[in-house]
Amino acid sequence: MKKKLLPALIVTGLIILVVIIMGITALINKYTPTKKTEDLKEYFNISSDDEAALIVDNELSDYKAKIIDKKIYVDYKFVHDSLNSRFYWDANENVLLYTTASDIISAAADSNSYSVTKQTNDFGYPIVKATSDSALIALDYVKQYSNITFKSYDDPARIVITSKWDEIDSATVSKSTQVRVKGGIKSPILKEVKKDDKITILDSGDKWDKVATEDGVIGYIKRKALSESKKTKLTNPDYEEETFTHIKKDKDICLAWNQVTSQSANSKVPQVISSTKGINVMSPTWFYLNDNNGNLADIASKDYVSYCHSQGIEVWGLFSNFENTDVDAAYVLTHTSTRTTLINQIMSAAFNYELDGVNIDFENITEAAYGDSYIEFIRELAIKCHNNGISLSVDVTVPASFNKFFNRSDMANFADYIVIMGYDEHYKGSDAGSVSSIPWVTEGVESTLKEVPADQIILGMPFYTRIWELTPKEDDDAVTDTEDQSKYTVASQVYSMDAAAAQLATNNATAALDEESGQNYAEWSVSNKLYKVWLEDTTSLEKRLKLVDDNKLAGAAFWKLGFENSSVWDTVIKYLN
Numbered sequence: 001m002k003k004k005l006l007p008a009l010i011v012t013g014l015i016i017l018v019v020i021i022m023g024i025t026a027l028i029n030k031y032t033p034t035k036k037t038e039d040l041k042e043y044f045n046i047s048s049d050d051e052a053a054l055i056v057d058n059e060l061s062d063y064k065a066k067i068i069d070k071k072i073y074v075d076y077k078f079v080h081d082s083l084n085s086r087f088y089w090d091a092n093e094n095v096l097l098y099t100t101a102s103d104i105i106s107a108a109a110d111s112n113s114y115s116v117t118k119q120t121n122d123f124g125y126p127i128v129k130a131t132s133d134s135a136l137i138a139l140d141y142v143k144q145y146s147n148i149t150f151k152s153y154d155d156p157a158r159i160v161i162t163s164k165w166d167e168i169d170s171a172t173v174s175k176s177t178q179v180r181v182k183g184g185i186k187s188p189i190l191k192e193v194k195k196d197d198k199i200t201i202l203d204s205g206d207k208w209d210k211v212a213t214e215d216g217v218i219g220y221i222k223r224k225a226l227s228e229s230k231k232t233k234l235t236n237p238d239y240e241e242e243t244f245t246h247i248k249k250d251k252d253i254c255l256a257w258n259q260v261t262s263q264s265a266n267s268k269v270p271q272v273i274s275s276t277k278g279i280n281v282m283s284p285t286w287f288y289l290n291d292n293n294g295n296l297a298d299i300a301s302k303d304y305v306s307y308c309h310s311q312g313i314e315v316w317g318l319f320s321n322f323e324n325t326d327v328d329a330a331y332v333l334t335h336t337s338t339r340t341t342l343i344n345q346i347m348s349a350a351f352n353y354e355l356d357g358v359n360i361d362f363e364n365i366t367e368a369a370y371g372d373s374y375i376e377f378i379r380e381l382a383i384k385c386h387n388n389g390i391s392l393s394v395d396v397t398v399p400a401s402f403n404k405f406f407n408r409s410d411m412a413n414f415a416d417y418i419v420i421m422g423y424d425e426h427y428k429g430s431d432a433g434s435v436s437s438i439p440w441v442t443e444g445v446e447s448t449l450k451e452v453p454a455d456q457i458i459l460g461m462p463f464y465t466r467i468w469e470l471t472p473k474e475d476d477d478a479v480t481d482t483e484d485q486s487k488y489t490v491a492s493q494v495y496s497m498d499a500a501a502a503q504l505a506t507n508n509a510t511a512a513l514d515e516e517s518g519q520n521y522a523e524w525s526v527s528n529k530l531y532k533v534w535l536e537d538t539t540s541l542e543k544r545l546k547l548v549d550d551n552k553l554a555g556a557a558f559w560k561l562g563f564e565n566s567s568v569w570d571t572v573i574k575y576l577n
Helices: 002-031 076-083 139-144 264-274 302-310 329-334 336-352 373-387 408-414 438-449 497-506 538-550 568-575
Strands: 051-056 059-068 071-075 087-090 095-099 104-108 113-116 119-122 128-130 135-138 149-153 158-162 167-172 177-180 189-193 198-203 208-213 218-222 230-233 253-258 281-284 287-289 296-298 314-320 357-361 391-397 417-421 457-462 465-472 488-495 512-514 519-526 529-534 555-559
Touching: 051 076, 059 076, 071 076, 071 139, 076 087, 076 135, 095 373, 104 373, 135 139, 139 149, 189 218, 264 281, 264 302, 287 336, 296 336, 302 314, 314 336, 314 391, 329 336, 329 373, 336 373, 357 373, 373 391, 373 408, 391 408, 408 417, 417 438, 438 457, 438 538, 457 538, 465 497, 488 497, 497 529, 519 538, 538 555, 538 568, 555 568
Parallel strands: 051 158, 253 281, 253 555, 281 314, 287 314, 314 357, 357 391, 391 417, 417 457, 457 555
Antiparallel strands: 051 059, 059 071, 071 135, 087 095, 095 104, 104 113, 113 119, 128 135, 149 158, 167 198, 167 230, 177 189, 177 218, 198 208, 208 218, 287 296, 465 488, 465 529, 512 519, 519 529
16 A cells, blocks of 8 residues: 555655746746847837937937938938927028028038038038938037037947936936836846946836936836936036027007008008007008019108108018919928028118018918928028118917917017917908907917017007808898807908998997907898997907006007097007007
8 A cells, every 4th residue: 555655645746846846937037037138229220220210308219310421410300390490491492591690501402511691611521411302411510500419329320319408317327237128127128237327217116217328228227226316407518599689669569550552642641640649660561572583562652751750650661472362472482592582672672761670461371381481581581680770570370270380489589579460360251250359369469478578579459340241041031040150141341440330320239348259249130131240449459458568568550550440549549658
């Protein structure tokens, strides 16, 4: 019996031993860090020998640098979006432009030289190379004009760039360890780090911290392997911030746009001014883009300017892009040669007519058609204006989803004044509504203030209103639902303040304050048609002027002279003086 039992016990013992060994092995495997290493070429997604990864502010970019003749080149789109948006690539004429506060710097494709005003400098190797859909710019050239630093590393090739000079969490390695792809000892190793190596903590965890090494490796490290973190402010001692200067008035701007449609109309300026109070800037609609070569049409008058000057009033000539519908303004601005012609023509007009300022009113600017060409136009024009003591103001729409691409901040760096066109909230072809409700224009001012200093903002205000005509789509429908505009065909007509008041009187309509719009509102019905009007009057005007006062804006502008009621000027001078 004992002889039979012994082998069974031995087998059982062996099984138990194997299980124990397996358990111990499993425990050892569980708590033993993997020595598997990650392929850094794959990690940085480098597919060829002439590529280098780009790590910007401790983030791996989707863009790659190109190594050409041992020099580092980066894509223009990467430069524009991530490093310095003031670089401008003209793909039509293969020229790279950069505007400082005082100079326009130009570099042609494949050239070693670049020009600053009338001086030519040698960079030593090609600055920019055109590609099929963009351009490659020497990173050293980008650094020359940008608040960035960079270091390059090998095996694999990568460029570590710093462009944000913020406060970071920094630490040192307290004992040699590894940076891994993910938190956990079983995650592959990205890099061995040694005691006293410096790292940046990107995100703190319970046991593992997400970190970035000085050479651009981003992964995870055991918290206990790091010293206590400390806040460190990054600085760039090699970069000096530019100073932008502006031509500003020492009093509130009270600007009135004077729509002039013919040379003969200029002679009426004495009568026009005599009906106003407090105006210190006149902006006549004299100039417009007239062909695709950048040439202007004008109906300006030296006598008009002389008379205004005799009354202590400056003249800021208005230049527009919408009078000649045959002109492709986008073409003009996206080609450096034609854009330069336009700027030279503007300056020639300013000199010839002794203008005090230039007012740019380019409208229907879209990102698809213009890209960055419009802001480049403003930059280049501003330099020319300031070099000649001429004020530059730019009319812009109220910030909205469709114009987010407008770089109002950079525009304000160069232009002296940004004029908010605080009207056309509702317009011909839209649903019926206010031309400029008080909540809408208030939001527009608040949004603009996030990008533009208050003392550079002029708030444009309407002297006109729209009377809306709503006709039922079905002939037998009665005018019953005044809110559901889908039931109506909507049309509108522009009226002056006095003409709109006359329409109310003719139709026995009474206006009352509409709390939602902040304006006096009236409606009436005639022949089964519904009429609506949100009135522009001293009530709405005073609320907008109060916005100017409360926000300490530079002043106000009014579109257009001749549409106002004579009583508004007493309200204007109450706030602008």
